[in-house]
Amino acid sequence: MSKSLQLDSQGRLRHFLSIEGLNRPLLTEILDTAERFTQVGNQSAKKVPLLRGKTIANLFFEPSTRTRTTFDLAEKRLSADVLNININNSATTKGETLLDTLQNLTAMQIDMFVVRHSASGAAHFIAQHVPGGVSVINAGDGRHAHPTQAMLDMFTIRKYKEDFTRLRVAIVGDVMHSRVARSQIHALNMLGCPEVRVIAPKTLCPSHVENLGVHFTHNMEEGLEGVDVVIMLRLQNERMRGANLPSKDEFFRFYGLTESRLQCAATDAIIMHPGPMNRGVEIESSVADSQHSVILQQVTNGIAVRMAVLSMAMQHNSGER
Amino acid sequence: MSKSLQLDSQGRLRHFLSIEGLNRPLLTEILDTAERFTQVGNQSAKKVPLLRGKTIANLFFEPSTRTRTTFDLAEKRLSADVLNININNSATTKGETLLDTLQNLTAMQIDMFVVRHSASGAAHFIAQHVPGGVSVINAGDGRHAHPTQAMLDMFTIRKYKEDFTRLRVAIVGDVMHSRVARSQIHALNMLGCPEVRVIAPKTLCPSHVENLGVHFTHNMEEGLEGVDVVIMLRLQNERMRGANLPSKDEFFRFYGLTESRLQCAATDAIIMHPGPMNRGVEIESSVADSQHSVILQQVTNGIAVRMAVLSMAMQHNSGER
Amino acid sequence: MSKSLQLDSQGRLRHFLSIEGLNRPLLTEILDTAERFTQVGNQSAKKVPLLRGKTIANLFFEPSTRTRTTFDLAEKRLSADVLNININNSATTKGETLLDTLQNLTAMQIDMFVVRHSASGAAHFIAQHVPGGVSVINAGDGRHAHPTQAMLDMFTIRKYKEDFTRLRVAIVGDVMHSRVARSQIHALNMLGCPEVRVIAPKTLCPSHVENLGVHFTHNMEEGLEGVDVVIMLRLQNERMRGANLPSKDEFFRFYGLTESRLQCAATDAIIMHPGPMNRGVEIESSVADSQHSVILQQVTNGIAVRMAVLSMAMQHNSGER
Numbered sequence: 001m002s003k004s005l006q007l008d009s010q011g012r013l014r015h016f017l018s019i020e021g022l023n024r025p026l027l028t029e030i031l032d033t034a035e036r037f038t039q040v041g042n043q044s045a046k047k048v049p050l051l052r053g054k055t056i057a058n059l060f061f062e063p064s065t066r067t068r069t070t071f072d073l074a075e076k077r078l079s080a081d082v083l084n085i086n087i088n089n090s091a092t093t094k095g096e097t098l099l100d101t102l103q104n105l106t107a108m109q110i111d112m113f114v115v116r117h118s119a120s121g122a123a124h125f126i127a128q129h130v131p132g133g134v135s136v137i138n139a140g141d142g143r144h145a146h147p148t149q150a151m152l153d154m155f156t157i158r159k160y161k162e163d164f165t166r167l168r169v170a171i172v173g174d175v176m177h178s179r180v181a182r183s184q185i186h187a188l189n190m191l192g193c194p195e196v197r198v199i200a201p202k203t204l205c206p207s208h209v210e211n212l213g214v215h216f217t218h219n220m221e222e223g224l225e226g227v228d229v230v231i232m233l234r235l236q237n238e239r240m241r242g243a244n245l246p247s248k249d250e251f252f253r254f255y256g257l258t259e260s261r262l263q264c265a266a267t268d269a270i271i272m273h274p275g276p277m278n279r280g281v282e283i284e285s286s287v288a289d290s291q292h293s294v295i296l297q298q299v300t301n302g303i304a305v306r307m308a309v310l311s312m313a314m315q316h317n318s319g320e321r
Numbered sequence: 322m323s324k325s326l327q328l329d330s331q332g333r334l335r336h337f338l339s340i341e342g343l344n345r346p347l348l349t350e351i352l353d354t355a356e357r358f359t360q361v362g363n364q365s366a367k368k369v370p371l372l373r374g375k376t377i378a379n380l381f382f383e384p385s386t387r388t389r390t391t392f393d394l395a396e397k398r399l400s401a402d403v404l405n406i407n408i409n410n411s412a413t414t415k416g417e418t419l420l421d422t423l424q425n426l427t428a429m430q431i432d433m434f435v436v437r438h439s440a441s442g443a444a445h446f447i448a449q450h451v452p453g454g455v456s457v458i459n460a461g462d463g464r465h466a467h468p469t470q471a472m473l474d475m476f477t478i479r480k481y482k483e484d485f486t487r488l489r490v491a492i493v494g495d496v497m498h499s500r501v502a503r504s505q506i507h508a509l510n511m512l513g514c515p516e517v518r519v520i521a522p523k524t525l526c527p528s529h530v531e532n533l534g535v536h537f538t539h540n541m542e543e544g545l546e547g548v549d550v551v552i553m554l555r556l557q558n559e560r561m562r563g564a565n566l567p568s569k570d571e572f573f574r575f576y577g578l579t580e581s582r583l584q585c586a587a588t589d590a591i592i593m594h595p596g597p598m599n600r601g602v603e604i605e606s607s608v609a610d611s612q613h614s615v616i617l618q619q620v621t622n623g624i625a626v627r628m629a630v631l632s633m634a635m636q637h638n639s640g641e642r
Numbered sequence: 643m644s645k646s647l648q649l650d651s652q653g654r655l656r657h658f659l660s661i662e663g664l665n666r667p668l669l670t671e672i673l674d675t676a677e678r679f680t681q682v683g684n685q686s687a688k689k690v691p692l693l694r695g696k697t698i699a700n701l702f703f704e705p706s707t708r709t710r711t712t713f714d715l716a717e718k719r720l721s722a723d724v725l726n727i728n729i730n731n732s733a734t735t736k737g738e739t740l741l742d743t744l745q746n747l748t749a750m751q752i753d754m755f756v757v758r759h760s761a762s763g764a765a766h767f768i769a770q771h772v773p774g775g776v777s778v779i780n781a782g783d784g785r786h787a788h789p790t791q792a793m794l795d796m797f798t799i800r801k802y803k804e805d806f807t808r809l810r811v812a813i814v815g816d817v818m819h820s821r822v823a824r825s826q827i828h829a830l831n832m833l834g835c836p837e838v839r840v841i842a843p844k845t846l847c848p849s850h851v852e853n854l855g856v857h858f859t860h861n862m863e864e865g866l867e868g869v870d871v872v873i874m875l876r877l878q879n880e881r882m883r884g885a886n887l888p889s890k891d892e893f894f895r896f897y898g899l900t901e902s903r904l905q906c907a908a909t910d911a912i913i914m915h916p917g918p919m920n921r922g923v924e925i926e927s928s929v930a931d932s933q934h935s936v937i938l939q940q941v942t943n944g945i946a947v948r949m950a951v952l953s954m955a956m957q958h959n960s961g962e963r
Contacts, residue, residue, distance in 0.1 A: 041751045045695025047723070053366025055394065066746060069725065073697065073750055076723045081368070081397045083390065097600070104387060104596060107620035108394055109362045277742060299749035374687025376715065402689070402718045404711065418921070425708060425917060428941035429715055430683045 005127055013312045015127040015136045018145040019186035027190055031155050033308035034301070040077055041303060050311050051080035054111045059126075060139075061087045061117040066275055066299070067139050067149070071114050074306035083110070099129060106130055112137065112314060120144035120179075135313040143179050148309055149274055150183035152302040154191060156294055157229055159301070160270050164191040170223050170265075171214075172199045172255060173233030173282055176206050180274050181233055189213050199223035201255065220255055224264040232257055232273045232282045248281045258284045262292065270294045326448055334633045336448040336457045339466040340507035348511055352476050354629035355622070361398055362624060371632050372401035375432045380447075381460075382408045382438040387596055387620070388460050388470070392435050395627035404431070420450060427451055433458065433635060441465035441500075456634040464500050469630055470595055471504035473623040475512060477615055478550055480622070481591050485512040491544050491586075492535075493520040493576060494554035494603055497527050501595050502554055510534050520544035522576065541576055545585040553578055553594045553603045569602045579605045583613065591615045647769055655954045657769040657778045660787040661828035669832055673797050675950035676943070682719055683945060692953050693722035696753045701768075702781075703729045703759040708917055709781050709791070712941070713756050716948035725752070741771060748772055754779065754956060762786035762821075777955040785821050790951055791916055792825035794944040796833060798936055799871055801943070802912050806833040812865050812907075813856075814841045814897060815875030815924055818848050822916050823875055831855050841865035843897065862897055866906035874899055874915045874924045890923045900926045904934065912936045 006021050008014045013026060040046055056075045060068055068084070075082045087101070105113070112135045115123045120142030127136040140146040154164075161167055169188055175181045175198050188196050189212075196214040198205060209216050217223040224230065235251060257271065271283075271292045279285045288295065327342050329335045334347060361367055377396045381389055389405070396403045408422070426434070433456045436444045441463030448457040461467040475485075482488055490509055496502045496519050509517050510533075517535040519526060530537050538544040545551065556572060578592065592604075592613045600606045609616065648663050650656045655668060682688055698717045702710055710726070717724045729743070747755070754777045757765045762784030769778040782788040796806075803809055811830055817823045817840050830838050831854075838856040840847060851858050859865040866872065877893060899913065913925075913934045921927045930937065 043695070046697060046751065047695035053364070053368035055367060055397075065727075069727070069747075070750060072725065073723075076697075081394075083393065085386075085390070100596075100598060100600075103617055104620050105390075107617040108391060108624060109367065109621065275742075275746060279739070279742075296745055296749040299746050300751065303750060374685070374689035374719075376688060376718075402715075404714065406707075406711070421917075421919060421921075424938055425941050426711075428938040429712060429945060430688065430942065 005124065008316055012316045013309070014316050015123075015138075016147055016309050016313060017123050017127055017136065017138045019147050019150055019183050019190060020145075022190070024190050024192070027151070027154065027187060030151055030305065030308050030312065031158055033312060034151075034155050034304040037304040037307040037311075038301070040307070041300065046077050047079060048077065049079045051075070051078040051314055054080045054314060055083065055109065056080045056112045056114060056310070057083040057085055057105060057110045058114045058139075059085050059087055059105075059116070061115075061122070062140070064116055064139070066302075067116065070299070070302045071137075071139060071148075071306055074303050074310060075114075077303070078307055078310060080310075098125075102126060102129055106134055110134065112310065114139050116140045118142055135316070137309060137313065140179055143177055143182070145183045146179040146274075147183050147187075148302070148306055149180050150187040151309070152298055152305040153184055153231065153272060153274075154187050155301045155305050156272060156298050157270070159297070160294060161228055164188070164193045167193050167229060168195040168197070168227045168266075169193055169229040169231065170197045170199055170227040171231045171233065172220070172223070172257065174204045174235055175200045175209065175233065176204045177236060178233050181231075182212075184231060185212050185214055197223045197227065199255065201251075220261055221264050224261060227265045228269055230257060230262075230265055230269055230271045232271065232277075234274060234276065235278055235282055248278075252281055256280070256282060256284060257287050259287055259290075262287060272298055275299070326445065329637055333637045334630070335637050336444075336459075337468055337630050337634060338444050338448055338457065338459045340468050340471055340504050340511060341466075343511070345511050345513070348472070348475065348508060351472055351626065351629050351633065352479060354633060355472075355476050355625040358625040358628040358632075359622070361628070362621065367398050368400060369398065370400045372396070372399040372635055375399075375401045375635060376404065376430065377401045377433045377435060377631070378404040378406055378426060378431045379435045379460075380406050380408055380426075380437070382436075382443070383461070385437055385461070387623075388437065391620070391623045392458075392460060392469075392627055395624050395631060396435075398624070399628055399631060401432075401631075419446075423447060423450055427455055431455065433631065435460050437461045439463055456637065458630060458634065461500055464498055464503070466504045467500040467595075468504050468508075469623070469627055470501050471508040472630070473619055473626040474505055474552065474593060474595075475508050476622045476626050477593060477619050478591070480618070481615060482549055485509070485514045488514050488550060489516045489518070489548045489587075490514055490550040490552065491518045491520055491548040492552045492554065493541070493544070493578065495525045495556055496521045496530065496554065497525045498557060499554050502552075503533075505552060506533050506535055518544050518548065520576065522572075541582055542585050545582060548586045549590055551578060551583075551586060551590055551592045553592065553598075555595060555597065556599055556603055569599075573602055577601070577603060577605060578608050580608055580611075583608060583611075593619055596620070647766065650958055654958045655951070656958050657765075657780075658789055658951050658955060659765050659769055659778065659780045661789050661792055661825050661832060662787075664832070666832050666834070669793070669796065669829060672793055672947065672950050672954065673800060675954060676793075676797050676946040679946040679949040679953075680943070682949070683942065688719050689721060690719065691721045693717070693720040693956055696722045696956060697725065697751065698722045698754045698756060698952070699725040699727055699747060699752045700756045700781075701727050701729055701747075701758070703757075703764070704782070706758055706782070708941070708944075709758065712944045713779075713781060713948055716945050716952060717756075719945070720949055720953060722753075722952075740767075744768060744771055748776060752776065754952065756781050758782045760784055777958065779951060779955065782821055785819055785824070787825045788821040788916075789825050789829075790944070790948055791822050792829040793951070794940055794947040795826055795873065795914060795916075796829050797943045797947050798914065798940050799912070801939070802936060803870055806830070806835045809835050809871060810837045810839070810869045810908075811835055811871040811873065812839045812841055812869040813873045813875065814862070814865070814899065816846045816877055817842045817851065817875065818846045819878060820875050823873075824854075826873060827854050827856055839865050839869065841897065843893075862903055863906050866903060869907045870911055872899060872904075872907060872911055872913045874913065874919075876916060876918065877920055877924055890920070894923055898922070898924060898926060899929050901929055901932075904929060914940055917941070 114137045116139040123138035435458045437460040444459035758781040765780035
């Protein structure tokens with residue numbers, strides 16, 4: 001179902017909602033296209049006229065700084081006209097349904113929606129209800145997916161490690177609530193990564209996680225043994241108050257990425273984090289700032305990857321119309 | 322007074338504050354200009370360089386999504402530089418008067434103000450105090466006027482019905498508090514519509530409404546009899562709590578536009594609503610989504626009509642300077 | 643320290659953090675460059691392509707209307723891409739440190755930061771931590787400095803008075819808490835103004851103010867005697883509640899600029915105020931609107947001066963990269 005929704009009849013990207021339903025050649029096309037867009041960020045004038053006269057609406061039903069700002073920059077560097085709509089302050093508070101709000105926005109001839117929502121499936125729902133020429137990009141929906149984050153992570157891994165088919169990758173932390181982890185696991189599998197490990201306390205690991213094609217361990221040292229890539233997840237403050245976790249200190253004691261634990265990984269391992277980091281909770285401050293860390297490169301790469309996804313989906317539209 | 326304020330010595334549009342004070346040739350010029358701008362929305366690159374280097378400030382003293390967003394899009398599609406200023410959060414909270422705020426903004430060499438305010442007459446007041454080369458567009462002031470909404474409604478009616486001089490139009494709902502209804506009535510009269518009916522409970526109808534040149538009835542079936550156009554008004558939630566209205570259910574029972582009531586109208590009647598709709602209060606959901614409904618076309622047309630008004634007022638200015 | 647931070651090895655402007663550390667030729671270069679940019683504001687199309695493809699982030703940790711809006715306009719008139727980031731609503735609330743927030747923003751390849759912060763020294767701190775090619779403009783930090791405000795004041799003075807070396811200038815009001823006054827005093831001294839007087843109640847005057855090269859008096863009539871320029875400071879509402887000041891009325895009685903007190907100044911004296919004004923507190927309403935007042939010209943000039951500072955700092959960067 002996702003497949004037919006995300007791709008058009010010729011297999012090109014129409015909506016970008018989740019990694020599931022895509023395929024390895026398409027993911028590779030996104031990475032290759034992003035590679036070309038990294039040049040734009042290094043130019044003196046960081047702007048290309050690709051999406052001139054196109055209107056992109058960033059629909060954020062959930063607050064976000066990093067993701068919204070990098071989408072905003074990606075859109076402006078592609079020369080699109082950008083509408084930032086914070087839906088909490090908008091017509092839905094006047095009793096209008098989501099579908100009415102959406103139909104009104106599409107009546108404004110908006111070409112593309114970038115959607116963040118706290119409900120899993122929201123981006124799919126919106127994609128099912130927009131007219132033919134309009135694309136939807138998922139910027140994070142509930143616990144379900146955050147596919148542009150996963151692709152910027154894949155881009156960063158490929159930069160440093162080149163060949164996915166020989167990598168060992170560990171994903172550490174609150175996998176249970178993480179849309180980022182879900183999308184990363186699907187992307188790593190699709191790109192041929194032979195060994196993905198999930199390291200988490202049992203209370204923060206989804207049951208039957210092995211069905212996703214990963215190895216689970218609750219022991220940090222064991223999980224980090226020999227890995228080439230360590231992906232730390234953000235521990236959500238609001239969830240730390242819940243019953244699943246005793247305290248920040250205790251989390252750091254068992255699952256914090258420290259210099260000494262990093263010794264278990266390969267000597268040239270890279271460390272990633274989607275941000276914002278909680279220093280001293282998920283990660284020791286010196287590790288976050290070490291030579292192994294590629295956390296800021298992830299941010300830079302995020303703009304190029306988002307430019308790639310936006311321009312590929314818009315290309316489809318221009319063809320359709 | 323409005324006339325000399327809104328038009329320059331050659332009868333061209335300088336400010337756009339209310340339908341009153343304008344004339345039929347000017348309204349027709351707006352509709353014809355908007356007709357040309359609808360092409361821009363259908364182009365692959367929805368942008369014309371008409372207002373390049375002009376600065377337009379959207380001064381919203383009252384929250385709004387639809388109106389502000391369509392003005393914003395209209396301005397960007399004309400290539401203007403756009404300032405969105407939410408006056409609640411601004412210097413007026415530091416004890417500065419409205420006039421000081423306005424003088425400061427005009428000192429920034431802003432070319433045009435789009436103003437929404439909860440006080441009737443606010444746009445007129447501002448128009449009286451800006452320098453010679455600056456235009457003011459009323460985006461809704463208190464219960465007084467919402468002229469761009471009325472013009473997008475006229476544009477939509479003309480699209481489907483062509484000749485105003487043979488139309489029967491019904492306006493249904495809370496006419497008392499509606500700036501939209503006031504502007505619609507003036508526009509319909511000015512464009513030669515021979516029969517405008519107001520359908521409302523007596524408590525929501527202004528006294529002496531017949532002086533506006535309309536027929537009043539409190540009976541829905543009677544009012545809808547044979548009309549070509551049904552314009553539903555939005556029932557403001559905050560007013561439904563007041564003494565004028567018993568309940569939403571009771572309003573719907575007597576004044577909701579249902580499929581069965583729609584039978585009274587002409588078979589090719591069109592249904593309009595300024596949005597956002599309260600489904601099940603003003604209008605039955607199936608009617609809102611029926612073939613008769615042109616509610617989403619109103620939204621699309623709103624952008625072209627606002628582009629027309631903005632460019633006509635700016636043209637005046639360029640001539641003046 | 644400020645000097646080496648603000649200027650590059652060839653003495654060109656890299657960051658603009660405070661007047662201290664600069665020199666008279668550089669201030670004059672800013673004023674001359676701004677002079678050329680005043681033309682842009684008078685053109686029909688108020689736009690030049692100087693900063694096309696550059697990204698400028700306005701980082702406002704403290705609310706502001708006038709300063710943020712004029713920076714925003716200056717940036718758009720230079721054709722830059724503008725990011726407005728209200729840091730109160732952003733990732734710092736998710737527990738991220740200022741330095742992490744900053745590193746993330748620089749990873750987004752932003753070319754320039756315009757920073758307002760309630761802490762003195764914040765802009766310096768940020769300037770010390772951005773990469774080589776990035777510039778920082780101080781838009782007001784705590785009680786420390788507001789150098790673009792001081793430069794637009796100097797620009798305005800030069801417009802009316804031409805020669806700084808023969809001027810008598812009075813700065814009136816809450817000098818103690820005023821970053822504006824500090825920057826004005828340094829700029830006036832640097833440009834060769836022979837006599838700067840500070841007029842304030844003792845409780846609102848910093849101790850040892852004479853060390854800044856000014857004359858202090860607590861007597862308004864005495865201080866205004868024969869001055870060519872009167873600069874009124876804004877009395878912060880929040881500080882009027884403190885112990886330093888009995889009441890607004892009492893302040894006005896002793897330090898309000900009235901028509902009768904203005905008689906003490908030179909007959910062609912000009913009156914300035916950084917805004918927003920408290921009419922009837924710092925200044926009599928008729929004086930604010932009199933022929934002597936150049937308060938609105940200050941606002942207009944602020945855009946040209948900010949365009950000058952932004953383009954000069956960006957020129958340095960382009961050279962570096």
